[in-house]
Structures are given as structure tokens and as C-alpha cells.
Amino acid sequence: MSLLLEEISIKNEHSFRSKIDVLPHIEVPWHHHPEFELIYIEKSRGTLVVGDCIDNFNDGDLLFIGPDTPHIMKNEDSYYQKKSDLRAIAWVVHFKEDSFGKEFFLLPEMSRIRKFLTKSFQGVRISGSSKYKIIQHLKTLHSAEYSQRILTLLQILQVLAQSEDLEYLASDNFVETFQQRSNQKLYQIYEYVSKNFQKKIELEEAAKIANLSKTAFCRFFKSKTKKTFSAFLNEMRINYAKKLLVEGRLTVAQIAYECGFNSPSYFNKTFKSTTGKSPLQLKGEK
Structure with a gap:
């Protein structure tokens, strides 16, 4: 990959x-x-x-x-x-x-x-x-x-x-990180997450993609992106959820599972902490 x-x-x-x-x-x-x-x-x-x-x-x-x-x-x-x-x-x-x-x-x-x-x-x-x-x-x-x-x-x-x-579209931090040409490991991690974010992703699996131990992977990812892997994964899921909410075709619970969250309540909590609004508030703004 x-x-x-x-x-x-x-x-x-x-x-x-x-x-x-x-x-x-x-x-x-x-x-x-x-x-x-x-x-x-x-x-x-x-x-x-x-x-x-x-x-x-x-x-x-x-x-x-x-x-x-x-x-x-x-x-x-x-x-x-x-x-x-x-x-x-x-x-x-x-x-x-x-x-x-x-x-x-x-x-x-x-x-x-x-x-x-x-x-x-x-x-x-x-x-x-x-x-x-x-x-x-x-x-x-x-x-x-x-x-x-x-x-x-x-x-x-x-x-x-x-x-x-x-x-x-992409964040400023992403651009700053990936303009360094020596980040093939990060490319591989981003590709893996982009293809699998709708499913459960274990830290061990992401570490294997980078050919690192869990501890080394966490240090590597944080040093390169200034955020934890779980925070990055949630951000990608929330970004996709915002698009689905604006489209209005799915319920909030359906969107939670569609974006890889294992429960609507955790999705609601993560969404509000990331965006400052609840999913229903964003859905009502479309």
C-alpha cells in the first residue's frame, strides 16, 4: 500500500x-x-x-x-x-x-x-x-x-x-507535514485510514502499516502530526459525518455507524467536542 x-x-x-x-x-x-x-x-x-x-x-x-x-x-x-x-x-x-x-x-x-x-x-x-x-x-x-x-x-x-x-479541503497541518518528502510512512498510514475509517481500526493494525511497535508508532505519529492517532482518526470520521449530515439522507444514528463509530452516543460526544455543535444542530442548518 x-x-x-x-x-x-x-x-x-x-x-x-x-x-x-x-x-x-x-x-x-x-x-x-x-x-x-x-x-x-x-x-x-x-x-x-x-x-x-x-x-x-x-x-x-x-x-x-x-x-x-x-x-x-x-x-x-x-x-x-x-x-x-x-x-x-x-x-x-x-x-x-x-x-x-x-x-x-x-x-x-x-x-x-x-x-x-x-x-x-x-x-x-x-x-x-x-x-x-x-x-x-x-x-x-x-x-x-x-x-x-x-x-x-x-x-x-x-x-x-x-x-x-x-x-x-486539507488542513494546514497536513500540508506542513507532507511537504517533507521523507514521510512515506505517513502516506501509508493516511492511505490505510482513508480506506478503512468506516470500520473499526485497532492501533496495532495502524502500527503494522508503519512497521513500528505500538509505542514507537504513537511517538512517531504525534511528532509528525502534532496530534494522537485516535484524534486524527476521529477528525477524519467527523469530517465525513459533516458531509453526510448536510446531505440529510441518513439519520444521526445511521451516520454514526457509517463513519466508523461503534455507538451513536460516543459519536454525539465526539462530534460536539470537535465542532462545538451537536449533529442535530448541523443537520438543521443545511
Whole structure:
């Protein structure tokens, strides 16, 4: 269970990649890459993990993910049925920090864009009028040629740099921790938790993933993340619970079990201590 480094190929005549994927379902493992990534999900639904954030993605979502931020996308189970006629359609752009020259984003005129790109390591969901402007630019970009490609991408980045319609996904602490390239053990732990947080996770199992004793694992995890493993696990579960509460399809008790808590009362207590509100309060705000 190692984090996959995705190799992104770019045509010789281009400085960055723009494509439209039409697939039966999304095949994106737990991975990272040195490129910035802009994704417009025209059609598709499922679960998204960006860093330490577990979220849902739906038709019409627009996401921007910074370089080397680990992420994974998995469709709902209905997409993987043999006779399913569902399709995933996604518009994707990949570019590197030096795609336009090593010092391009260091120019004074690029300061606001540079600030956004730095923050994008957390992963970003774009909504509101900004989303619709960017989607229109993406449609132009897909058919653009020569210098028009670069100009259109810069227009997209300008919208992002000025936008107030941004939701940052992963926590600041996650970004600070994982920008250190020597944390393969943490990548493996995050991958394990993201795949298993809905089930009971024993400390011994997590320690085995890191190839450490329980005591050494607890010290290692606390030193790297500034939080205990149980606190981290509960945070991921609560983040997912908040999304389910807003959706409003399940009862609070159902959400407790769906998120890996073994009792609704413990879920309620943990949720309130983490968010300052009860699950019912959040459910009523949707």
C-alpha cells in the first residue's frame, strides 16, 4: 500500500496538458504528482480524499489540487456494476510550476496567482460565479491552439486568484507535514485510514502499516502530526459525518455507524467536542 507517483505525459508541442476523460468509472488510486491539477467533474459521483479531508464529489464539481498533495477519487458502487450504463466525464488540466519558465510565477504581476498556487497544496473546491467563469474558460482551452492555450490558462488562474468562492479541503497541518518528502510512512498510514475509517481500526493494525511497535508508532505519529492517532482518526470520521449530515439522507444514528463509530452516543460526544455543535444542530442548518 504505497503512494503512487503518477507520471503525466505532455505532448512535445505543448507546455501543459488539457484533456477530457470519458470513462465507465474513475480509476484514480491513492497518488500524487508534481503538477498542479484542475478538474471539472461534468458527470460523476463518489468519494474524494485530499490529504486528511474525506469528502464527496458530484456532477458539476470543480477542484484544484496542488503539487504532491496525495489524493484519491472513487465512484459510488453503482458505477462498478457489470451492466451499469453510468459514465464519468471529467475535464482535466495539468501544469507544472515551471511550465512557462522557472521564474514566471515569481514576476511581480504574478503575486496574487502565486499566493493562490501556494495555498492550493490543501486542495480547493471552487463554487459560485467563479466556477462558471472557469468552466467557460475550460471549454475555450480545450479547443485553443498555440499561445491562446497559455492565455486561457492564465485567465483561469486570475479568476482563482481573485475568487472568494473557494473552500480549502486539507488542513494546514497536513500540508506542513507532507511537504517533507521523507514521510512515506505517513502516506501509508493516511492511505490505510482513508480506506478503512468506516470500520473499526485497532492501533496495532495502524502500527503494522508503519512497521513500528505500538509505542514507537504513537511517538512517531504525534511528532509528525502534532496530534494522537485516535484524534486524527476521529477528525477524519467527523469530517465525513459533516458531509453526510448536510446531505440529510441518513439519520444521526445511521451516520454514526457509517463513519466508523461503534455507538451513536460516543459519536454525539465526539462530534460536539470537535465542532462545538451537536449533529442535530448541523443537520438543521443545511
